[in-house]
Amino acid sequence: MGLNEREMILEMLSEGKISQEQANKLLAALDKVEVDESTADGEKVTHTCSKDGGCEEDEGFSLFENLKDAFGVALNSNHIHEFKREIKQTFITSLVDVELGSRKGNIEIQGWSRGYGYIEETIKVKGIKNKEEAEKLAEKYRTLTVGKDFIQAKKEMKSKRIFISYKLFLPKANQYDVCVSTVNGKVTIAGIVTKDCDLSLVNGKCDLSDVKGEDLELSMVNGKGIVSGEFKDIDCSTVNGKLEISDYLSSPGDIDISTVNGPIIIALPTPGLNVKVDLSAVNGRAKVEHPNLNIQSKNGVVITKNCTIVGEGKAHRFYDVSSVNGSLTLKEL
Known part of the structure; x- marks a missing residue:
């Protein structure tokens, strides 16, 4: 499965379009798919x-x-x-x-x-x-x-x-x-306050609504992820899946999102939009549907593939988005 996609990720890394950490996350997600397929029924x-971090064998x-x-x-x-x-x-x-x-x-x-x-x-x-x-x-x-x-x-x-x-x-x-952690199952979380929230899904849907917390880490393979809430820091990665993130928090924080095959939709509030979004993509582009966000031009030209998107004020909430085959849409909450 992953040879062409692996080459794309390494190419993005060599060209400086993504960081080493982002490349590691995407490659790890690909490895997870291959391991899951190789251990199917035997x-x-x-x-x-x-x-x-400790592991036990069953x-x-x-x-x-x-x-x-x-x-x-x-x-x-x-x-x-x-x-x-x-x-x-x-x-x-x-x-x-x-x-x-x-x-x-x-x-x-x-x-x-x-x-x-x-x-x-x-x-x-x-x-x-x-x-x-x-x-x-x-x-x-x-x-x-x-x-x-x-x-x-x-x-x-x-x-x-x-x-x-x-x-x-x-x-x-x-x-x-x-x-x-689930395989072939759905995860639904609603109406709680978390400190750390660590979710891992293979072949399943994840739906978080009205959830608050310090850190969210979501790793998915073959599934759809929906996140609606307030997290200081967010780290989401997916292979062959769609990510929809409604971020109600406007305080300082770092958000890392990476996808191999799948679109990313991020919804942000309108007032006090102090954000900066950096997009690195191989076969994907940014679409801005938010009234207070704009794509920065380069030498007078607006480029929607590898670009920076900024809000009205000084940025203190930073989004780092990397994509191989997936688009990014920014819209209003």
């Missing part, structure tokens, strides 16, 4: 990485077990058992760690006005006729633990039978360190 070992199925598993699912494909677990938890710290991982399941985090957290875990087991056997298998894959200052669920081992989803309702009065 995967034996998966890696679960925590926020502190032993998955052998090839024989995978074949047996797939055969059993095919024979009993109409049988689906669903097992739910509900947990209520009062948190004793103002900052709560939330670390969730899932394959083929959705993760939803919603803020609410109550003083406790409500966590719902749903495990669907497909392809097993007997309910007791299905429940035993569900227990084997259950990883959710909840404490007075944390919620944690490691990404489960790969299985064609198991689908795990999480729904969290969390007190708005608390602040959260969020680390979420």
Whole structure:
């Protein structure tokens, strides 16, 4: 997949159109796609990485077990058992760690006005006729633990039978360190205040609305990302996906956005627009639909490919956008 795109990224780097850091992010995103494709159905070992950078190996199925598993699912494909677990938890710290991982399941985090957290875990087991056997298998894959200052669920081992989803309702009065990783699932977060928010998705949609925080890091492969909120610093990268960012914050900050194949749309407020946007693109151009933004001319000529876009006042919020095959649109909130 990535040979031509890799060459484009390296060419942009050699010509000084993107920084070494931006090139590393784009190349890492390409590598992530290649790794995901190479471990499709014969995967034996998966890696679960925590926020502190440590990784653990989870032993998955052998090839024989995978074949047996797939055969059993095919024979009993109409049988689906669903097992739910509900947990209520009062948190004793103002900052709560939330670390969730899932394959083929959705993760939803919603803020609410109550003083406790409500966590719902749903495990669907497909392809097993007997309910007791299905429940035993569900227990084997259950990883959710909840404490007075944390919620944690490691990404489960790969299985064609198991689908795990999480729904969290969390007190708005608390602040959260969020680390979420999904494969083939949707992530929805709304109405909470975060400190650090680290999201990684492969083949899924990410939707953040009314979320505030210090740092947002979003990494996506094959999916659409929607971000609406107030983050001091933002770092988003995507391969084969669309990014829509509604940035309500006008205070100082740094925003890095990179894409290989996909458009980028950034919506900004109208008053007090003290921003500067630097775009580096191979096959993409900038389109400005904001009344208070203008593309700076070079020697009297307006260039929309590799350009700088500025607001009315002195810039203190900086956007660094790099694209291989994707356009940039700036519009009004």
